[in-house]
Amino acid sequence: MSAHRRHRKASQPATSEAAVARTGSARLPWLWRAAVVLALVGAVAIVLARKPASDVTGISGPPRLAASHATIAMPRLVDVGADRCIPCKAMAPILEELRTAYAGRLQVDFIDVWKNPGAGEPYHVYMIPTQIFYGRDGTELERHQGFISKADILATWQRHGYDFATPAPMATEN
Secondary structure (H helix, E strand, C coil): CCHHHHCCCCCCCCHHHHHHHHHCCCCHHHHHHHHHHHHHHHHHHHHHHHCCCCCCCCCCCCHHHCHHHHHHCCCEEEEEECCCCHHHHHHHHHHHHHHHHCCCCCEEEEEECCCCHHHHHHHCCCCCCEEEEECCCCCEEEEEECCCCHHHHHHHHHHCCCCCCCCCCCCCCC
């Protein structure tokens, strides 16, 4: 080798030394990667910590595992919606009427997924309102998306063998 190649000037850095000189540190790419990973882990931890629990007062739990539903052995209508959505507002008096008229024969539940997003997760709902019809044994019979009238709700129950054509007799005072 020539003397020129063997003796490099101290002022001329080698290729890897030039990269260190430009970036300021040989560890900088590694530090950036570590910072990104830590930021992502922190973001996931924050999201999981703030996620609401799927247990909500007044809701029997996941559709097929509802303990109160299994002991009562009544058909169940679950309306998944929100109290501020227009079709959901139109459904509210219908649900209340069904809940009152068929008390003891039909369980009617309303789940507000805007107030508690986690409550709708077990039902796998993609639009609101969605009505889910469950049989006495807790199996899902049918789903309907959007507004549904009282007459159509009763017709759906009738198609599945449940006759709610006449409300339960009102208790009279003696």
